[in-house]
Amino acid sequence: MHIMEGFLPVEHAVGWTLASAPFVVWSVRAVRARLDEYPEQRMLLGVAAAFALVLSALKLPSVTGSCSHPTGIGLGALLFGPAAMVLVGLVVLVFQALLLAHGGLTTLGANVFSMAIVGSFVAAGVFRASRTFRLSLATSVFLAACLGDLATYVTTSVQLAWAFPDPAGGFVASMAKFAGIFALTQIPLAITEGLLTVLVVNALIRFNADEMKHLPLFLTRGARA
């Protein structure tokens, strides 16, 4: 999902940066407020960030014959809500843009938008909806992480199709091409991310029940398994 450095036209790069900036400010404030109120959650936030670091470093083969990587954003979005994960996603993307030449500074806004903003909002929304429909915790976590991951790659496809419409078929033809690369490749990887997130949430519920009490999404319905 990393749009390469310089591979978005200037106006798109500026536009996505402006679109992402308020979310980042909001996220920094939210994380600070949360850790002030519940300092014991520092460890859990660290785990959520570490999960995103690991998963986004793993480039996995997919049935399409390409490699891509999960994002690991869903876990933190479920635990802390989207607010915390925008900042975490930003940190991961800056690390990769500066040291790995993976993604870039000019495309940072677009990449933050797809991975950290859309990914975490979709994950949190799907989780809440699944719980409302009384799906089990494991199923809800799986769906949330899986669809959040997939939404990130669909967003990247939209961003590229918007910036580079096909000369003949326009946005739609271009979107089909990019979605064919990103979204299709991502399906098995999104399933993997969903399964791994379920395992981590199980471990959290088993070992960190006390810290989990004050987490927003689990707060309303209790951490019943």
Place this chain on the structure above:
Amino acid sequence: MSRRQTWLVLVAVVLITALPLWLVPKPANGPDGRPGEVFGGADGKAQRVIGEIAPDYKPWFAPILEPASSEIASLLFALQAAIGAGLIGYWLGASVTRDKLRRQAERDKAGATDDSEPDSHDSARRAD
């Protein structure tokens, strides 16, 4: 989730990751006679599609720091994963130990008040 389900999930993750390596057909040899590329990065593929759609597009900014070679890049990716995995490992180890100590403390407390039945105490530990 039971321990068995946990293992099943792990096996599923391994299968989903490993099966494509067999399922995806080997690409035909390229014009230069060398085997075609398979399992390249999706990001790079998208970059090539941009080149097809907008052949005149020139990237207007280059990465400030580029890994000197693919070896260095894999070093940095491994470092990224290692930092993350290290943190998760630390948390998991600390949590499991904390859980174990907590349970042991509860058992010791129960044992101190109920010394008359050491057998049930032992069997409880075994069933754990």
